[in-house]
Amino acid sequence: MVSDEFETLKKTGNVQFPPNGRGQGRVTPNVEPIANCRACYVLFFVSYAVKSSYLPNDMNDLKKQLHQLCLDFVKQRIENAQLAIQSAEQSAAEDTKSSAGDKYETGREMLQQETDRNMAQLTEANKLLVALNRIGTSGQSETVEEGSVVKTNNGSFYISVSAGILKLGDDSYFAISAASPIGVKMLGCKAGDEFSLNGKAYTILSVM
Secondary structure (H helix, E strand, O other), X not given: OHHHHHHHHHHHOOEEOOOOOOOOOEEOOOOOOOOOHHHHHHHHHHHHHHHHHHHHHHHHHHHHHHHHHHHHHXXXXXXXXXXXXXXXXXHHHXXXXXXXXXXXXXXXXXXXXXXXXXXXXXHHHHHXXXXXXXXXXOOOOOEOOOOOEEEEOOEEEEEEOOOEEEEEOOEEEEEEEOOOHHHHHHOOOEOOXXXXXXXXXXXXXXXX
């Protein structure tokens, strides 16, 4: 394979050699001379290595950015729930000092219900955080699994947690849970597979 690439370089004129194929080589204008054939092989290997390592790093960077956006979403939910709980507790303490009778009991019950709702939201957000911490941000699978980035004819998806639409530059990704209806349909699929949900047809274009 390397020999074929090397011969192609000589034929296309990108690298020129004396008739005997040995000795000092000469490259096209604006490029310094290559010392010998061995240098050309080294350049080829370096170029191939850089090219082959670039795409996986790109893919991993994408996954890390999407993962971080999901983390930001979940942490914001946790912070909002904690602040709401603190606010309800503070209000309850103030009502205790200034209220009495039926009005006090009603107000305290409403504050307790609000606290319970926020505690449930906090518990759910913490579960999402645990789920996110399980998901890796490197590597690639041919089939859809947790952590996969899936491109379809109807949008791109990040299989992680339900976090709505994630924006990266001009691109949008739907952050979905593997347990969601569409997540269940996608799991185990590969590029070229098709499925339908709620009367809408999906074709998987790529899996990262």
